Amino acid sequence: MKKEDVINFITDLFTMRTVWIDKGSGKWAVKKRFHPLLRSAFWVLAVIVCAGIYSSLNNPHHSEAVAGPTAEPKTVATLPEPDEVKPAPPVRHELVIPLAASATPKAQKQEAPEESPKRRSAKRSEIILPSERDPSAGRIISPSANLKRDPVPEPQTPAKKTPAPRITDKTKYSVDVNKSTYTLTLYRDGEKVKEYPIAVGRNPGDKQRVGDNRTPTGRFRVVSIEDASKWTHDFRDGKGKIKGAYGPWFLRLEAKGWKGIGIHGTHDPDSIGTRATEGCIRLNNEDIAELRQYAYRNMPVTIREY
Numbered sequence: 682m683k684k685e686d687v688i689n690f691i692t693d694l695f696t697m698r699t700v701w702i703d704k705g706s707g708k709w710a711v712k713k714r715f716h717p718l719l720r721s722a723f724w725v726l727a728v729i730v731c732a733g734i735y736s737s738l739n740n741p742h743h744s745e746a747v748a749g750p751t752a753e754p755k756t757v758a759t760l761p762e763p764d765e766v767k768p769a770p771p772v773r774h775e776l777v778i779p780l781a782a783s784a785t786p787k788a789q790k791q792e793a794p795e796e797s798p799k800r801r802s803a804k805r806s807e808i809i810l811p812s813e814r815d816p817s818a819g820r821i822i823s824p825s826a827n828l829k830r831d832p833v834p835e836p837q838t839p840a841k842k843t844p845a846p847r848i849t850d851k852t853k854y855s856v857d858v859n860k861s862t863y864t865l866t867l868y869r870d871g872e873k874v875k876e877y878p879i880a881v882g883r884n885p886g887d888k889q890r891v892g893d894n895r896t897p898t899g900r901f902r903v904v905s906i907e908d909a910s911k912w913t914h915d916f917r918d919g920k921g922k923i924k925g926a927y928g929p930w931f932l933r934l935e936a937k938g939w940k941g942i943g944i945h946g947t948h949d950p951d952s953i954g955t956r957a958t959e960g961c962i963r964l965n966n967e968d969i970a971e972l973r974q975y976a977y978r979n980m981p982v983t984i985r986e987y
Contacts, residue, residue, distance in 0.1 A: 698715070853980075855983070857982075857983045858982065863955070865879045865944070879962050879963060881958060896984060898986055901983075902979050905932075906978070925946075927947075929966055932945065946963070947966065
């Protein structure tokens with residue numbers, strides 16, 4: 682670097698610059714500023730000076746330096762030599778005599794005419810009431826021994842409900858529905874367990890569209906077991922909503938493409954063995970209650986025409 686370049690850099694460093702500052706809305710302001718490098722050096726120097734002042738003020742030795750030779754020296758407590766250590770005086774234990782065991786109340790008043798409230802409260806706790814002493818044995822009876830307590834009733838264990846048959850991986854139930862014979866057959870591991878009479882859709886054949894009153898055919902599975910005891914349904918026969926139309930239980934089926942298909946009870950037992958439903962499979966209420974004990978989620982259900 683040439684000497685002229687150094688001189689030009691130093692001159693440019695300490696030369697005031699004209700800077701235009703945009704204040705928005707088309708307004709500009711003119712300011713004079715030093716070189717950015719010089720301004721940065723100034724702020725660094727200011728930070729260093731402030732840090733030095735702050736550290737000097739917070740230095741614990743600062744006050745001692747300011748005080749100088751006039752500051753009084755701190756006195757340091759010296760421990761006595763081993764020979765000078767005196768043994769602690771022995772602790773005197775006072776024997777507290779209960780008020781009942783003392784001579785007479787008159788003598789006590791003469792010995793202690795004035796007592797502090799704390800001492801009086803301590804004596805009250807030492808008084809033994811006549812009812813608390815057993816005259817035959819001369820022993821103190823616990824106050825709680827004379828209290829009559831009501832017997833604590835034993836907790837009643839709730840009546841055990843008969844659990845439903847346990848379904849395991851080795852014991853699997855399945856359902857087969859035959860629309861032509863109006864029967865629902867329950868199988869366990871492929872063996873027939875029981876057969877129930879049912880009612881199916883009013884129209885024969887596989888379901889084609891919503892509202893055609895046909896029961897779909899195929900292989901399905903139970904997705905949920907729902908309490909239907911408070912459900913109502915309007916069959917559009919002029920009787921309005923019928924309470925208990927679905928019986929006590931509704932076994933909802935996953936029928937791909939169709940919603941609301943399930944196995945449930947009925948309010949009309951005379952309809953069993955006929956084509957009477959809007960597409961569901963209908964059982965007597967006592968039969969659906971029994972079938973519910975064997976049903977579980979993902980239980981396979983097959984519905985066939987013949």
